[in-house]
Every structure is written in C-alpha cells, then in structure tokens.
Amino acid sequence: MTMAEPREPTGGSTNNRAAFDYHSSRALLRRVLIQGKPAWSSWLLEDRHEEAQTVVDFLSKVLDDRVDLEGHEEKQILSAIRLIVESPLVYPRGFRLKVVQCDLSQPLNEGRFGYIYRGRLGNRAVCVKAVRLFTQQDNTRDFLAQAKEFALCAHLSHPNILPCYGIYLPEPGKLKICIVSKWMQRGDLRAYLSAYPDSPRRLFLVDVAAGLEYLHKHGIIHANLKAVRRSLTLSLF
Template sequence: MLYPTCYALQGVEDDSHKGGGGFCDIFQGRYEGQALCLKVVRLYKKSKINELLKVGDHFLSTEAILWNQLDHPNIAPFYGIFYQSNPARICLVSPWMEYGDIVDYLNKEPGAPRLPFVYDIALGLEYLHNENIIHGDLKGLNVLVDEHRKARIADFGLSTILTDETLGFTKTTMAPSGHTTRWASPELLEEDARPTRGSDIWAFGCVCYEV
C-alpha cells in the first residue's frame, strides 16, 4: 500500500538550499504563496523510492501518518508529502520557521528569555507522551522557533528510522538505538536498546542545558 494520496502536495516550488544533516537536505519552498520547509530525503538508491512510500514497510509514510495526527501549539505542523520526479526526491513539507532552530536563534539573540522556551518544549513533550509517542531524537536542532517566538518540537523519531542501512541513506553520528549520542541516556548506549519516555526526559534535560 502506498502512502495516502491525501498527503500528496502538487505545485510546490523549492527556492533555495538552506542546509542539511547526515540523511537529508533542507530547502525553503513555496506553496500557494506560503513559505515552506522542504526536508528532502537524501537517496542514493533510486530503486528504493517506491519501497519508502509503502505504509508499514518503511519510514516515510508511517512517519507522515503519525505527524499528520499531531495537533499542539508546541509541535511543528505537518503539511504533506511532495514527490518530485526529476530529479527524483521525496520531501516532508512543513511551515517555514523564520527563526530556525532554537540553538541558532539563541546564538543570534543571546538576551532572549530562556525559561519560556523550556516550558514550551516541556508542554510539547508532555503532549507526545500523552499520545503514547516517544520522540526518539529530541535535541536543540529538532526544536524550532515560530513567528511568535514559541518553541515547536519537530522530527519525530526520523533520525532513528533513517539509520537503516538497507535504505542506502548517509549515516549520522548515532548511538546503537539510532539516537544522536550526545543526547542519549546511558541505557540507550547498550545493544538493542529502544527509546522510552525516560530516555526522552533525559534528552529534554540535555536540551534544557543547551537552552
């Protein structure tokens, strides 16, 4: 089964490359006059595209379905999936956050109050846990600042899923469970460890230190 067609967006335009990580590139795009964030999954095996789009088999559609169900002022909204055939690439689409991630924002605005951001992140994480969702890769780079200077959590477990070697993605610096090592709780460094609410809380503490 391919991803639900209701998630597909048409007519998205990408304007400029803004950055990237170990497994994706970030572009700023536009759709119906609105600025968008296009997270372009970095693919090295074109034959894997259809596999990525299958619900339940690989990450992309499952991630889209999960993200689409989330609705909270401290969670980054999900707009849909954009598939471009030439060049072949798949994008997760969300609103463009002009202030970027919280680390970059605070570097540029060192006098900004910190505690409101900590509260925002705590509320967002509480919401996820109440929905029985483990974030799995909470860190400052995955917390965005919106136009109202409110913190919004993004990237729900994406890094953990994308480290599957069979998909041909570039690896990032991950612990065995798929977490970014610096934010991983001690138990996640053990073989076959899986993320929990407790490991999310540990990562939240690390984010508080970043902030």
C-alpha cells in the same frame, strides 16, 4: 403505456447513505482496534496495496474528524497508520501536494536522513524535507523512515509541534518523498539563542516539555531532541 424512467438518487439520499457507511465503518473500526497489531498486518502484503490505501485514507479521515474519538483510540489509529505505511507509497491521499515550488538542487541544510529546502506552496514559504538517497545502495529503509515520520506528523496538532502541510512527490512513481511543513522565519532554537543570548531559557523549556507531553500521550517518543531541531514561530513572543 410507457415504463417510467428510473430516477437518479437525490443528493439527500446519497449523503444519508454516505453517512450510514461512515458510521458503520467507525463501528467496525472500534472492533478491529481491540484486536491490535495482528489485525493490520495483512494490509502489508504487496498484492493488497489498493486495499491498504483505502484503509489508510479512512483512518486519516477519522483522525481529522476527531468526532467521538477517545484518547486511546487515537493512539491506536496512529499506530495502525504507522504500521500500514510500511508498504511503500501508501499514505493518505488527502495530504498529497501538487503545487509545491522547490529547487531540489539548492539545499539550505542537511540532516541524518535528508536535505532541507525552502520552497513555496501557493503564496507562502514552506520547509521541504527530502529524504537522502544514495545511488549505490537500497534506499527503502530511509524512505520508509520518512514515510512513517509523515504519517505521525500529519495527524498531530499542538502549538508546540511543527505543523505538517503534506507530502510532495517530485518524481511520481519513484521512491522519493518530501515532507512539507511550515517555514520558521526565526530558524531553530540554537541559532536564535546565539543571536539573542539573554532570552529566557525557562520559557523555551516549558514549550518543549509541553510538546513532549503531547507526544507521549499519543504513544510517540522523540528519539533525537536537539536545539538545532527546535524551530521558532513568528508568534513565539
């Protein structure tokens, strides 16, 4: 008499277990959200980097799924992600891009925190924003500002908010991050109005106001609203 070989779990049972774990985690998440900021502070410890990464990945998935997610919970999760990414190099793994083509020696423009480049992601043009790094000072503060910006932008979805595709690390392991977003063929609002001065201003104001209203509903305040930062899509008119 021989002993039967142990059976491998079927795909169905594996999927059921994954679904159970996910919903159990969602239930736990709701209890943690009630505790607020103190519940997330422990993930900022450097020796809990891997655990913090797992938490950020899970929170990102919850926001992407948007299943049974109430408005106040979405706002709380965004705040939690923004807090946890204060640990350098902790951001959702699902947004890491590896096939971005961009010459970082040829910036098209520059802003307060970084340089703007035109790159390619597959067969489409993309905007690549790289944090400005200084050789004679600590760049951690600027890097974290960029990471926090991405943590918010990656989970926003509105017709008047520039879509963010992900992040690109030109030098893995080093404190340098690039945010990859949609390339706006028509440029920013100031350049467009200079080229077409008779364009109806009120339509632009309505679009900007709608985008700001969406941000405010998620507890996000835009601190530097300028025409040069408002990009135009090809489908605007």
